[in-house]
Amino acid sequence: MSSASTPPDQDPRPPAAEPDRRGVTLQRATAGVREGLGRAGAFLSTPAGRTEPLLARAPKRWMRLLPLITALAFVVTLIPVTTQVLTNDYGVSGGLAGALGVAQAAPLLLAVSRPLAAWCIMIAADVLGAIVTLSMSNDRPAPWTAMIIVGYVVVCLLLSLRESRLTLLGIWLVTVVVSLVLGAFRDDGSQDTSVLLIVLSGVALLLGALLRERGDAQRRLIEQETISEAERAQRTLLEERARIARELHDVVAHHMSVITVQADSAPYRLDGLPDAAREEFGSIAASARESLTEMRRLLAVLRSEDTPGERAPQPGLSRLPHLVEATVRAGVPIDLSRPELSVLTQLADVTPAVDLSAYRIVQEALSNVMRHAPGARTTITVTLDEAHLLILVVNGPPTEAPDSLEHSGTGHGLVGMRERVRLVGGTVDAGPLPDGGFRVAAQLPSSRRNPAPHDHPRDHRR
Incomplete structure (x- = not known):
C-alpha cells in the first residue's frame, strides 16, 4: 500500500519503556528464525518424482x-x-x-x-x-x-x-x-x-x-499467499475504480443536466430560430436525458445503498482547510501552504475531476500519516501555474508507535492515487525519505483541455 507515512517494512520509533523494546526484539528474532527454517525447508525439499538436483531452486x-x-x-x-x-x-x-x-x-x-x-x-x-x-x-x-x-x-x-x-x-x-x-x-x-x-x-x-x-x-x-495477494490487489483495484466512477457521476451529471436545460430552453430564449435548429436542440436535450438515465442505471449497480454519505456533493480543494483542521484535531501537526486568494480564484480553470482528485490525494496522504506515522509533522503545499496543479505532502518520522492493527494498511492508497492521476492525465511520485518520513507529490493538469492519459504513472511501492 502506498501511504504518506513510514513504510510498513521500516521499524517505527521504539517505545519509551525498555521491557517493551526487549519484547519486540525477541519476537522479531523468533520470527526471523522461523522464517529461516521455513525457507531452508523449501530449498532442501523437492516434490516426489522430480529428478532435478537438490537445491536446484536456490537463488544463488x-x-x-x-x-x-x-x-x-x-x-x-x-x-x-x-x-x-x-x-x-x-x-x-x-x-x-x-x-x-x-x-x-x-x-x-x-x-x-x-x-x-x-x-x-x-x-x-x-x-x-x-x-x-x-x-x-x-x-x-x-x-x-x-x-x-x-x-x-x-x-x-x-x-x-x-x-x-x-x-x-x-x-x-x-x-x-x-x-x-x-x-x-x-x-x-x-x-x-x-x-x-x-x-x-x-x-x-x-x-x-x-x-x-x-x-x-x-x-x-x-503459493497461496501469492495467489491471495494477486486477488487482493485486483479486488482493491476494482473497488477503487468503482469508487472513482461513483464520484465522477456527480461531476459529469451536473454538466449533462446543464446541457439538457440549455437545449430545452434555447427555443424560448432565442428568437427567430429555424425549425431545423429547434429540432436539433430537441435532439440534443433528448440525448442528454438518455445519457443521464443510463448513468443513473449504472450508478445503481456501482453505488451501495448502505453508504448514503456518498450521495453528498463531492469535495474539492475549497474544502482543504476543513480537512486540515479535522486532521489537526486528531493530533497531527500540519503546515498548509496554498496560493493567495487572487491566485486561488484561478482554480476555476481546473476541471471538477482534477479538483476532486487533488482533494482525495491529500485526504489519502493525511489518512496514512495518522495510520503509519502518528504525531509526525506534516507539510502540505499546493501550487498552481499555467499548466499544472502541484500537490506535495511530506511528513516526518513518527513521534508515537503506530497502532499494530492500523500499521499493515489495506493497499488502497497507491491504487487510488495511481488511478486518479491516470484518469486526469497527471503523474504521482510517492516514496520514503532518508529521515524516516514519507513524500507524496502529484502533478495534475490545470486547464480544461483533454490531457493524454499516462498509462504508466511514476510511483514507488512501499
Whole structure:
C-alpha cells in the first residue's frame, strides 16, 4: 500500500519503556528464525518424482552447487579410506578393496539428483562388501564397516528429501532385514554394527522426511499467499475504480443536466430560430436525458445503498482547510501552504475531476500519516501555474508507535492515487525519505483541455 507515512517494512520509533523494546526484539528474532527454517525447508525439499538436483531452486549459484560439492567431498574421502581399511584391517586384496570402495561411495554423486537409483546401487555394493568382510575371520566390526555406515546414512538423508513416506518406510524395512540377516553370520568376537546402521538410517530418514514435509508446507503457503495477494490487489483495484466512477457521476451529471436545460430552453430564449435548429436542440436535450438515465442505471449497480454519505456533493480543494483542521484535531501537526486568494480564484480553470482528485490525494496522504506515522509533522503545499496543479505532502518520522492493527494498511492508497492521476492525465511520485518520513507529490493538469492519459504513472511501492 502506498501511504504518506513510514513504510510498513521500516521499524517505527521504539517505545519509551525498555521491557517493551526487549519484547519486540525477541519476537522479531523468533520470527526471523522461523522464517529461516521455513525457507531452508523449501530449498532442501523437492516434490516426489522430480529428478532435478537438490537445491536446484536456490537463488544463488554457489548454493545450487553445494550438494554436488558435498557429495564429491564424501566420495573423495570414503574411497581411499575404504580401500585402506579393507586392505589393512580385513585382509581384502587391494584390487577388490578399491573396487568395493568405488562401488560403495561413487553412488553419492548420483544421489544428488536420483537418490533412489543411487540407493539401489549402494545397497547392492554394501551387501557385497559385507559378505566379503564376513568371509574374513577376524574380530573387526561386522557386517557393516564404518565407511559403509557413513555413506549409507548420507544417501538415506538424500532419499528422505525426495521420496514419499511409503518409499522411505520400504527402504528402512529392507535395511532392517538385510542388517539382521547379515548380522547373524558375523563371528562371535566381532562387534555387531547391524543395529547401529538400523538406528542411524531410521533417524536420517525420519529427520529428512520431517524437513521435506515442512518445506512442502512452506512452499504451498507461499503459493497461496501469492495467489491471495494477486486477488487482493485486483479486488482493491476494482473497488477503487468503482469508487472513482461513483464520484465522477456527480461531476459529469451536473454538466449533462446543464446541457439538457440549455437545449430545452434555447427555443424560448432565442428568437427567430429555424425549425431545423429547434429540432436539433430537441435532439440534443433528448440525448442528454438518455445519457443521464443510463448513468443513473449504472450508478445503481456501482453505488451501495448502505453508504448514503456518498450521495453528498463531492469535495474539492475549497474544502482543504476543513480537512486540515479535522486532521489537526486528531493530533497531527500540519503546515498548509496554498496560493493567495487572487491566485486561488484561478482554480476555476481546473476541471471538477482534477479538483476532486487533488482533494482525495491529500485526504489519502493525511489518512496514512495518522495510520503509519502518528504525531509526525506534516507539510502540505499546493501550487498552481499555467499548466499544472502541484500537490506535495511530506511528513516526518513518527513521534508515537503506530497502532499494530492500523500499521499493515489495506493497499488502497497507491491504487487510488495511481488511478486518479491516470484518469486526469497527471503523474504521482510517492516514496520514503532518508529521515524516516514519507513524500507524496502529484502533478495534475490545470486547464480544461483533454490531457493524454499516462498509462504508466511514476510511483514507488512501499
